[in-house]
Amino acid sequence: MKPLDPRLLGYARAARVFLAAGAVIGLAQTACIVGFAWFLSQVIVRAIHGQSLDELAPMIAALAGVVIARALLLWIAEVTSTRGAARVKSQLRSRVLTAVTELGPGWMAARNATSVATVTGPGLDALDTYFSRYLPQLILTAIATPVVVLVIFLQDWPSALGVVLTLPIIPVFMILIGWATQTVQKKQWRLLNSLSTSFLDVVGGLATLTLFGRAARQAERIRSVTEQYRVQTMKVLRVSFLSGFVLELVSSLAVAVVAVSVGLRLIDGSLGLSVGLFVLLLAPEAFLPLRQVGTQFHAAADGVAAADDVFEILDAASAGASATRSNAGADIAIVRMSDGPSAGALRLSGFAAGYDDRPVIGPIDAEFPAGSFTAITGPSGVGKSTLVAALLGFVAHTGAVTLDGHAIEAGATGLDWISWCGQRPGLFAGSVFENVALASRAPDRAMAARALAIAAADEIDLDRMLGVAGAGLSGGQAQRVSIARAVYRALERHSAVLVLDEPSSALDELSEARLVDGLRTLTESATITLIVVTHREALARAADSILSLEPAAMAA
Template structure:
């Protein structure tokens, strides 16, 4: 990431307001710096000239006012940066979630879900330092350094020349140290992702690992990765401390050059004490913001690395025209026959299914069958707009366009329940604009899960329900969405894989009654013969049909 990546301004509008506020605060701080040096030098010189305390009081009062104003500006800058960071993180997280939704499961399948979660979680949290420390110093450097150098030039051009000649040394060292920091920081970030992924994998498969006696080995692996992360973190700290020392040394030597020049001219009488003292007080302020930028860059390195990954996700979504995504288009298609013409789908450059032609009539129950890997779930993902497809999809004679039409016309339940901690009612009505208990109870009835109480509390990932119960609750969630949003199509992917014959029969009856009473097009991906027999029609996908 650049010192200030332009993409940040495009993806987070709050960043623009933050930069404008930072510029105004930086300008006021610069004025305080110059006034402080001026008033202090005047108080000292006039005191040496023998002025009394009463004569100096107005100047001292002005100096105290500048000190108070500078302290207030520091507080305002801190508050602004903290609030700005919170707003920017919120906007970036919202954009990332929208981007992941737009890119869909096909994109996520090619990436590590834990890594994405780490980036959007603790990764974006690291932007706090970037906004509260690094960017304010960067803004202050862009404003204060040129103004301070100009003021010095107007008072004493030889001193300004010394500052201008020594000032570039600091950016040179910053660039050299920055390259080294970037290398070790990226390696540390990769190790953090590896550690997060390893830990999640072990927790998820702990029962299996214990059963086969491999838990201790995985614990040792996590211990090893943790040690690598600790070592790499210490390397980053070592580079940070070393860079801070180098920047302090270089800036001190640069100020010393100006001080020696001023001192020699004060001795020979070619420079007045008032000007010399004013210049000596201002010279360190010309170097301080630039030096602080280098120091704070290391503190913000985690956020910078995470922001790079965030921008990669958002850039990928932009390529898929994420800005055109509409959650609920006002002119969405109503109920009607769903027709696929020349329909094909692919993951990247790898074709998975098609081209095929199919028709799903209103109120019909169609089963999609075929061997594993033939592309049944891919067809569903393509209908949802999660996977790119070729051909034309129409509903009731109107063309369905991914990312434009919206998704209210279709409701879906995948193979995994995807339940959350909370009540059954909260899970069934997830995403509802106005949760309705009566509608949720009806959805549970359709899903053959009416024996499950709406107020029953579930743990993480739906803990507290059996596999079959969790599956039926997730089906009820899809049914609830279809009823609430008047969806024209309901798609279920292997809805009875965890059910016994009786529950499966009840589920089929409930779904058939729903499709007939609501003129709902029901599409079920299944390997179960009972479901296929109950369907009005069967769309059988065969490996031979998988043409490029």
């Protein structure tokens, strides 16, 4: 666990500004520390020598000014750290969401979605302590400790030598304690992810668990993981409290060594009272920043652990962006191509796609004319959904994709040219209108009503409120609302291509026929190229053409 991961500066630019501001504030705080010790020692020594209050007034005023300045700097540091944490969290969350989008469903399929949500949610929230407590203290330590030791050396080199010799003891104990903390902290973080995942799995499958009489066992499992998390949390707290005690004890003993040396030399007259008192006031300030860093390290451990997981996601996205994958030689054979490209057509040339260097589909040469209705058919596992995911930029592919003769490059071109509805509705809590007009630039009720009519869902009220995951609608209704959302996007953003993945799998024959009629009106009136992945014969018969994906052995 690094004190400051360099990747933080690369992935969150706000962190650079925060560190620069922290350095300036830390330097000013160090000046206040030295000034406070000097003015206080002078006031005490001069009072002992018999100066009057009037004579001491300037020194007392200066001392008060230093105290006020130090308090003001503490407030500025708190404000700076709070704002810095908010900005860094915002930038990291934004980059993580972008990274997950770039990595796509193929990457997410191999990972736990709940774990990713936990990292980007409460995990990044733990960075508050990291920025408001740990990093400011780390910066102050890097500035204050060397400066204070240098000032002590200029005043009394034997005391400075004592500080330098005893100072390394604290980092040694910090490293030893840090190893222990890292172990228990990582285990606690894994248990939190396990608890979140278990709870979500139980909620998602509660109906099935109840039907098979397994709900009680799952409740016991969650209770067990919760107890493990509680025990591990107490272990983390125990290590934190013990480490705080050890650091306090070590630093107190180190200061005592310096104090005894100063006291003995004051007694024998080899050291003046002014210098001795000044050194005694500064000596604890040399050890205090290091001790505070050790204390705040434990408070920030959650945020550091979560940041490590965030950086792994961002690193994966960076590696994926620069990686070149070759998917040629897939076990799929399809040839479907007109003699020449037609105006407005979507054209695939040598198109191949796969996951983790494993070819799934291709190479393909195919064309989808503008305003046409094409059904993509084939046995399960042949690569139909992979083809769609590659068009959306979620899966790496090779070959050329052109629309009306212009190259389409995922990420660079954007996705306004294509609208899509997957096999799962993906609805959220809110009104039907909010679901249909999701991410709309200017929500339009008339357009939403038209989209519902095209999706054969005009009987569903736009103001109808839905629960989590679209609760309140039947499976077929939810599917049609999600189709309406894709249609709405295509109409609003003037998408040239609309892709529907198994759009009628939950529909009866009558609803399916109405859906086909609605989609027909869409392609005829808006000249949208419609591509439908389906196993249903009715949709295949209604299409203008069929792109049949078959394994090479079957095609032969």
